[in-house]
Amino acid sequence: MTTPVLTKNQGLVFDVLTRAEGPLSAYTILDKLRDQGFRAPLQVYRALDKLLEYGVVHRLESINSFVACAHPHENCHSHGLVAFAICESCGQVIEFHDHEVDHRLMDWLKSQKFKAEKSTIEIRGHCANCAA
Amino acid sequence: MTTPVLTKNQGLVFDVLTRAEGPLSAYTILDKLRDQGFRAPLQVYRALDKLLEYGVVHRLESINSFVACAHPHENCHSHGLVAFAICESCGQVIEFHDHEVDHRLMDWLKSQKFKAEKSTIEIRGHCANCAA
């Protein structure tokens, strides 16, 4: 379950995300990589697919964007649900995990005999700096 | 905080969603309403905006779709977080609320001085009927 060596394109996309202040859309990533030879969206999406699979990047469904995992050394796939607080002013994202929320949701799903596969927990609002 | 009388377009969109088995995309709704005179996506999106504002429809961010609220008589805006379990086989959606999850997340956000405004909790997987 360790992350394979990244290919050239995967590495470029990962570097852009790692250096970014906040989440980026696929097309923003594409623009930032034009100088390195990127020409088409698929080059970005294919790299993102792998990075998501490896668990080193997360997708933020509510804003159609991607962000580097905040816990590069652990493996985010292994510790259950991941939640995000997304500031609508500055774009910053706080990633966090909570086992109680995790267990509570999982218990409920089990009671419904629902087999969970992917989860999305995203809270939009304003961070400490940006709140009035 | 009661729901205003719906306009013609809002009513048509709401009826389509209420009769649907599961969530629908805006363009699917548009197709279902062509016979009633709908011609352009904006007619759907504008109605959806209002229905979302009134809390009688929810948006499922992870599948770019919309679903009628499962609790038509209560007001979903009033009882905190809403969560959805979405079956990837049959498309069915189970909507539920859990105050413990709610409080736990809100406490965490408060500890970060993060002002929450909108939330998304969506679990994709397979429902009891569709699970192998």
Place this chain on the structure above:
DNA sequence: ATCGCACACGTTATAGCATAACGCAATTGA
């Protein structure tokens, strides 16, 4: 060695989701 396969990559085209910007009509309330 060479064949077959898996995988990454490049390119073009297309599909799917959402909004900008304009103008018109009906309603409301000062």
Place this chain on the structure above:
DNA sequence: TCAATTGCGTTATGCTATAACGTGTGCGAT
């Protein structure tokens, strides 16, 4: 009556994501 608000219709455009096709490279099995 006038101004402001709201809903509506239309055209055009922008943003997000994938289909489909072909190329090249590495690598194990025959």
